[in-house]
Structure formats: structure tokens, C-alpha cells
Amino acid sequence: MDDYREAIASCCKQLRLSVNLAENAMIQEGESHQEYVYNLFKEELRYRKACRVAKYTNTAGFPYETNFSAFNASEVQFPSDLTLDSLKSLDFMKSGNNIVMYGGTGTGKTMLSICIGIAACDKCIPVKFFRTAALVNQLSEAHEKGSLSALHKKLNKADILILDEFGYVPYDRTGAQLLFDYLSEIHEKKVVILNTNLEFSRWVNVLYDEQMTAALIGRLMHHCHLILFPGENNRLRESSINDLFQTREGGKKRGK
Incomplete structure (x- = not known):
């Protein structure tokens, strides 16, 4: 059996196929030669897709991993033409719509x-x-080093760009201009998902320039779904510190 494993692995190498195919060849089953070959190739396709998914997930830069089954949408206000199910199926991407999520810190x-x-x-x-x-x-660092084009090329490999915590801290003027330039460059070429706790009228406090701010808002909102998060801070609500705070507040009221 080991001789066959090595021989199949050698063939896979020459055919530029995954060595994983050789391993599966030793355990795959089928009631006929044709079914065996089909099952073998089907498993190889499943394995390759799993590897691609893992690669995309690992290189995306997510701070943590989660999924829709863990998300509570009860306090989220979706526009009339958008639902949680349509987000799951990525319908917004098919129509080339950006997404702006607006709400307080910790609301989801x-x-x-x-x-x-x-x-x-x-x-x-x-x-x-x-x-x-x-x-x-x-x-900003790429601009200073003269490698901005290389960074843009790297960023352009993504079809979806997620910008979290927009406006939580002010940016320097050069950085704000560079961000505006890049978002303008990918306008209607990439999908942008932007999360912010700032209403549009206050974006100028982050970007400094009124015309640039108006232009950025116009481009983001040209084809866009606005999702509102009016709820309270979920992290605070679920923390033991919040329980302690409520207990203390209740004691104060009884003391009065």
C-alpha cells in the first residue's frame, strides 16, 4: 500500500496535483472504478475550496471570527430594500452597493x-x-517611503474593503487626503463597508476639508445601504461591571 501511495504521490507531483490526492486515494471508496475516481476528485475539489476559504479568512485581517448565527439583529434598523438574509447571500455586492453602518460604540x-x-x-x-x-x-507610511502604488496594488486584491471605527480618532490632513484618494480610486470598482459613530455632518471634523468630505459622502452613498444601530452598548450591557453599576444605582435609590 505504501508503494502505491508513493507512486501516486509521484504522479500527482508530475501532474501538478495536490499530494493530498494521493492520501485520499488510499482511503477513498466506490462501488465501481468510475465512482471511485469521481469520489476522489470530488473530495479533492472540497479540499481545495476549504484551503482557499481558510486562506481568504486568514489574510482578511479580521480581529476575530464570528458568523450570522451568533449575531442578534433585533435592535438593528435595516433599510426597506435590505434584510439580514440578503446580507448573508451578499446581494448588495451583486448590485454594487456599499454599506454604511451608523451607531454608537458597542452596538454590533x-x-x-x-x-x-x-x-x-x-x-x-x-x-x-x-x-x-x-x-x-x-x-501615510507608504506615501513617505514612495511605495503607495505597491500598497494600492495589495489593497486592490480585495473585492470588499471593510473600514471599521471610522471617525473614532482624527486623522492628520495628509492621511485623510490619502484615504479620500484611495476611496475615490476604487469608487464603483470595489464594495466598501464603513462603520462609524459619527453622523455625516461631523465627518468634516475628521477629514478637515468640507469639499473633500462632501465628495467622499457622495461617492460612498451613491449606491449604498445605510444600516442604523440605535441600541445601547452591548458590551457594557453584558458585562459584570454593568450589573454592579445597576446594583449600586438601585441601592442609592432605595437610600433616598
């Missing part, structure tokens, strides 16, 4: 965007996830 924006990103990776769609400040820093 990051989690939902990761759920979408993981769903895309499962379909072998390349994704890049960034905290916006981190991307701005990378753009």
Missing part, C-alpha cells in the same frame, strides 16, 4: 461587518478588514 457594527466578511470568504471572495486609523497610517 463590527460584528455584523465581520459576519459579512466571513460569508464572503466562504464564497472565495477576497476581503480586507481595517480599523480605519490603521489603514490611514499604512497609507
Whole structure:
């Protein structure tokens, strides 16, 4: 059996096939030669897709992994033309729509965007996830080193760009301009998912320039779904610190 394993592995190498095929050849079954070959190739295709999905997921840059089954959408306000199921099936991408998620800190924006990103990776769609400040820093560093084109080329490998925590910290003017330039470059070429706790009227406080701010909002919202997160901070609500706070507040009220 070992001789056959080595011989099949050698053939796979010459045919530029995965050595995994040789391993599966030793354990695969079938009631006929044809069924055996079919089962062998079917398993190889499953293995290759699993490897691609793992590669896309590992290189996307997600801070953690999660999925839609763990997401509570009860406090999320979706526009009339968008549902959670349509997000799962990535219908927004098929129509070339961006997504802007607006709401307070800890209300689920990051989690939902990761759920979408993981769903895309499962379909072998390349994704890049960034905290916006981190991307701005990378753009600024690349600009200083003269390697901005190389960074753009790397970013352009993704079909979906997720920008988390937009506006949580102000960016320097050069960084803001570089971010604007790149988002303008990929307008209607890539799908952008942007999470923010800033209403549009306050974006100028982050980007500094009113015309640039208006242009960025216009391009993002040209084809876009706006998802609202009006709920309270889920992390605080679920923490033991919040339980302690409520206990103390209840004691104060009884003391009065």
C-alpha cells in the first residue's frame, strides 16, 4: 500500500496535483472504478475550496471570527430594500452597493461587518478588514517611503474593503487626503463597508476639508445601504461591571 501511495504521490507531483490526492486515494471508496475516481476528485475539489476559504479568512485581517448565527439583529434598523438574509447571500455586492453602518460604540457594527466578511470568504471572495486609523497610517507610511502604488496594488486584491471605527480618532490632513484618494480610486470598482459613530455632518471634523468630505459622502452613498444601530452598548450591557453599576444605582435609590 505504501508503494502505491508513493507512486501516486509521484504522479500527482508530475501532474501538478495536490499530494493530498494521493492520501485520499488510499482511503477513498466506490462501488465501481468510475465512482471511485469521481469520489476522489470530488473530495479533492472540497479540499481545495476549504484551503482557499481558510486562506481568504486568514489574510482578511479580521480581529476575530464570528458568523450570522451568533449575531442578534433585533435592535438593528435595516433599510426597506435590505434584510439580514440578503446580507448573508451578499446581494448588495451583486448590485454594487456599499454599506454604511451608523451607531454608537458597542452596538454590533463590527460584528455584523465581520459576519459579512466571513460569508464572503466562504464564497472565495477576497476581503480586507481595517480599523480605519490603521489603514490611514499604512497609507501615510507608504506615501513617505514612495511605495503607495505597491500598497494600492495589495489593497486592490480585495473585492470588499471593510473600514471599521471610522471617525473614532482624527486623522492628520495628509492621511485623510490619502484615504479620500484611495476611496475615490476604487469608487464603483470595489464594495466598501464603513462603520462609524459619527453622523455625516461631523465627518468634516475628521477629514478637515468640507469639499473633500462632501465628495467622499457622495461617492460612498451613491449606491449604498445605510444600516442604523440605535441600541445601547452591548458590551457594557453584558458585562459584570454593568450589573454592579445597576446594583449600586438601585441601592442609592432605595437610600433616598
